[in-house]
Amino acid sequence: MSFTRDWHSRIWTRLAVVGAAILSTLAVSTIVSAASPGQAGSEPEANLPFLFAVFIITWAAFFAYVFYVSRRQREMQNEIEALKQALDERDGQAAEQEEES
Amino acid sequence: MAHVAEYRETATPVRRSLLRDALLILGALLMAFTLYLVYFWVPTEQNLGVSQRIFYFHVPLGWIGMVSIVVVAVASILHLATGRQKWDDLAYSTAELGVIFASLILVTGAVWGKPVWGVWWTWDPKLTTTLALWFVYVGYLMVRAYGPAGGQGRRFASVIAVIGAIDAPIIYKATDWWRSAHPDNNIPSDLDGRMLLTLLVSVVTFSVIYLYLLMERYSLRKSESDLDELHQRLA
Numbered sequence: 001m002s003f004t005r006d007w008h009s010r011i012w013t014r015l016a017v018v019g020a021a022i023l024s025t026l027a028v029s030t031i032v033s034a035a036s037p038g039q040a041g042s043e044p045e046a047n048l049p050f051l052f053a054v055f056i057i058t059w060a061a062f063f064a065y066v067f068y069v070s071r072r073q074r075e076m077q078n079e080i081e082a083l084k085q086a087l088d089e090r091d092g093q094a095a096e097q098e099e100e101s
Numbered sequence: 102m103a104h105v106a107e108y109r110e111t112a113t114p115v116r117r118s119l120l121r122d123a124l125l126i127l128g129a130l131l132m133a134f135t136l137y138l139v140y141f142w143v144p145t146e147q148n149l150g151v152s153q154r155i156f157y158f159h160v161p162l163g164w165i166g167m168v169s170i171v172v173v174a175v176a177s178i179l180h181l182a183t184g185r186q187k188w189d190d191l192a193y194s195t196a197e198l199g200v201i202f203a204s205l206i207l208v209t210g211a212v213w214g215k216p217v218w219g220v221w222w223t224w225d226p227k228l229t230t231t232l233a234l235w236f237v238y239v240g241y242l243m244v245r246a247y248g249p250a251g252g253q254g255r256r257f258a259s260v261i262a263v264i265g266a267i268d269a270p271i272i273y274k275a276t277d278w279w280r281s282a283h284p285d286n287n288i289p290s291d292l293d294g295r296m297l298l299t300l301l302v303s304v305v306t307f308s309v310i311y312l313y314l315l316m317e318r319y320s321l322r323k324s325e326s327d328l329d330e331l332h333q334r335l336a
Contacts, residue, residue, distance in 0.1 A: 046216070048151055050155065051151055051152060051155055053212050054155045054158050054209045054213075055158070058158060058205055061201055065198075065314065066314070066317070069318060076324060083332075083335070
């Protein structure tokens with residue numbers, strides 16, 4: 001059971017780190033959008049949404065994928081637990097049959 | 102219980118956990134540094150303006166998308182040659198990541214294309230061959246999902262991956278072989294040093310994140326394979 005619990009805690013730690021990274025990205029984006037009028041270049045403000053869109057799409061994809069992997073891992077751990085239980089029951093039944101015979 | 106003990110011996114997902122955690126932390130730190138460089142440090146390109154900064158994300162994604170198909174192909178060849186499960190696990194994991202990165206290449210390219218070319222999409226050789234790469238990845242995963250079960254399905258998918266890898270050099274040389282609106286592969290000799298450094302840091306950052314994601318997925322895939330094997334033994 002500690003194996004499963006360990007996995008869960010590790011997954012949440014990782015998700016927390018990835019979440020923090022996304023939040024920092026959004027924070028930086030907000031700061032930059034507030035500071036953008038001072039930037040040089042040809043109509044920089046007009047293209048800022050495109051730049052932010054790239055950031056958000058990229059991070060959303062990474063976050064969704066990490067979420068998928070962690071969820072799949074959790075499902076697999078449940079399956080392993082069920083499998084272990086089935087094996088224990090089968091071994092128990094086999095031992096009982098041996099004793100009876 | 103012997104089966105479970107064997108599973109734990111072969112899978113041991115915590116064995117490489119330190120390295121994965123280190124990669125995750127390194128990736129997060131590098132990404133923060135990359136954000137600083139892209140937003141605050143690198144100069145704005147005179148002609149394209151701020152939209153040129155998409156370049157620092159689009160190019161690393163493109164690089165990783167290309168690397169992925171080569172890894173899938175090499176792992177598939179090794180699987181075909183040796184029949185070992187670990188090569189197939191690597192190919193599958195890389196293909197799954199390849200779909201994500203190829204999708205991001207196409208999407209970020211479209212977001213770049215709109216302010217620069219005025220259209221979201223055009224049938225440019227570079228774009229079209231990259232779309233073909235996306236279909237190769239999806240085709241590989243569809244064969245794995247819906248094709249024959251067991252070794253036959255794995256071999257079919259491996260052959261698709263090897264054939265699909267032919268697309269990688271075509272994408273790379275597309276701007277040389279055909280008339281293309283897409284910028285070519287060569288870095289201009291007069292490129293600002295800060296732009297070059299930002300690009301290199303960004304490539305390293307995305308490579309670290311890619312490596313972390315690949316290790317996570319490979320670990321999961323290996324466990325899935327072991328679990329499948331256990332089910333087969335129990336059946």
